[in-house]
Amino acid sequence: MNHIKVLIIGSGIAALQLAKSLGRHIDVTIVTKSDFYDGNSCLAQGGVAAALSADDHPSKHYHDTMVAGRKVNNKKAVEFVTKEAPQLIEDLVRAGCEFDKDQAGSLELGLEGAHSEKRIVHSGGDETGKRIVHFIAKQLHDNVKIKEKMFAYELILTKQKDTCIGVKVKLANGKIQSLFADYIVIASGGSGQIYSRTSNAATATGDGLALAYIAGAELADLEFVQFHPTLLYTNGKAHGLISEAVRGEGATLITKSGYPIMQNVHPLKDLAPRHVVSQTIHEYIQKGEQVFLDIRNIKNFSLRFPTVYTLCQKAGVNISHGKIPVAPGCHFFMGGIKTDLYCRTNINRLFAVGEVACTGLHGSNRLASNSLLEGLAFGERLAKWLCKYGTSNKELNDAKNCSTINHAVLQKHVNINELKTRMMEMTGIVRKKHQLIEQKEWLESFGIEQLLDVNFDLLSVEETTSIFMLVNAWLVTTSALYRTETRGSHYRLDCPHENNEVWLNRQIVRQKKEIVKKGENNEFIEATVVT
DSSP, X not given: OEEEEEEEEOOSHHHHHHHHHTOTTSOEEEEOSSOTTOSHHHHOOSOEEOOXXXXXXXXXXXXXXXXXXXXXXXXXXXXXXXXXXXHHHHHHXXXXXXXXXXXXXXXXXXXXXXXXXXXXXXXXXXXXXXXXXXXXXXXXXXXXXXXXXXXXXXXXXXXXXXXXXXEEEEETTSOEEEEEEEEEEEOOOOOGGGSSSXXXXXXXXXXXXXXXXXXXOOEEOTTOEXXXXXXXXXXXXXXXXXXXXXXXXXXXXXXXXXXXXXXXXXXXXXXXXXXXXXXXXXXXXXXXXXXXXXXXXXXXXXXXXXXXXXXXXXTTOOGGGSXXXXXXXXXXXXXXXXXXXXOBOSSBTEEEOSTTEEOSTTTTSOOTTOHHHHHHHHHHHHHHHHHHHTTSOOOOOOGGGBOOOOOBOOOOOOOHHHHHHHHHHHSSSEEOHHHHHHHHHHHHTTOHHHHHTBOGGGSOHHHHHHHHHHHHHHXXXXXXXXXXXXXXXXXXXXXXXXXXXXXXXXXXXXXXXXXXXXXXXXXXXXXXXXX
């Protein structure tokens, strides 16, 4: 048995910010199921939002975040993050992280959808996520151990099942290890791969969410899935993300004939909130019309957006014509493991940070460039909490303290390609009650409850991943069925308008337990329970 002080599952920006901010005196182990840099953080083309200009203020950033999230955000979370944003950027600059600058030598601030001011800082054009992740990784001290190709598949709980004391991992050679720690942090990212069209890395299969759910952690807001408007889309396949910053630089969405599709849809036109743009593109595609991103008025496109340029080259798209074929696809999960503002879950010693967590920051639709910001802000906040309170607990690394699980046998396998296609069609951007019911019944035909009790020790990584993806799909679909209104990231055809009476409602999901929770602030006054 190995014992660790802080064990982090995942290696994205939130995980690295946490590990770096803990300092040299705390032993940290990061486990990641693939290579260290294989994740969504390194794919993030957009920048980091922060109120840095003389014309801007955190209160404006707060307002824009609330409006994008359709006011079901946790106000305290939004206030904390928007206030911290300028200092976080200043700290990175002071430490030596390079950001793009204007001719005067000041930070160049970009504009993205639903922002009222230019406040997006970039690094290397559209390589912001990659560059910040690599920069923070270089700052890690020798107290941080990195373990690659370790697949975390089961949380280890005490007999009372109220405290997490470790995690089971499977190595590349199939061997199993039990890693015990004083504090376990899930920072494993989102679940984009449960959809057929996604901007997410291949590793984003929702492992952390499934781990937490099976262990009995509370989840929240799972119906809120953001679909990015512009994925490069050719021959019926999505090839990756076309950053919103491209539209911020003046690109417009047009049909094959050249009609600007956002002209009469929203006052902000092509920079409207993501759900508005995604739904508009979706409508045109449903009518059989292809949609393009017109980049002809952007000078030096290949230099300004090197990642997008390379993406187009690999997909065989010639940008000299000035048009990039696009379609919306799954991009970000606003919901996740329910935490407070210190990243604590309802299970003792289990924390969650980054996209896998749900603080309520994003509401029903994340504001552009708030995702890397979220990882930076809460990674540092959790580090401060652990440094202050994380030294007095006794170790619980005795295997005798572990709970036992009654294992079932895997009865039926799911076709992952079919799952992904059905999720895009049935639990996608536009939703209908009867389709959600049909999808839920199809998912439950695999025996969700039985799957949760399968002996994962005996399964391969691929088989376990399939189960985790199925569980994620069921959680999202079930939550979407209970959200009987259009809200933020999705559109309900049977209820096309937002219902002011349910603005303050928040869905809490917890395995096999009937509960109704009140949020820590009065904004979340009720909870719909999905079990």
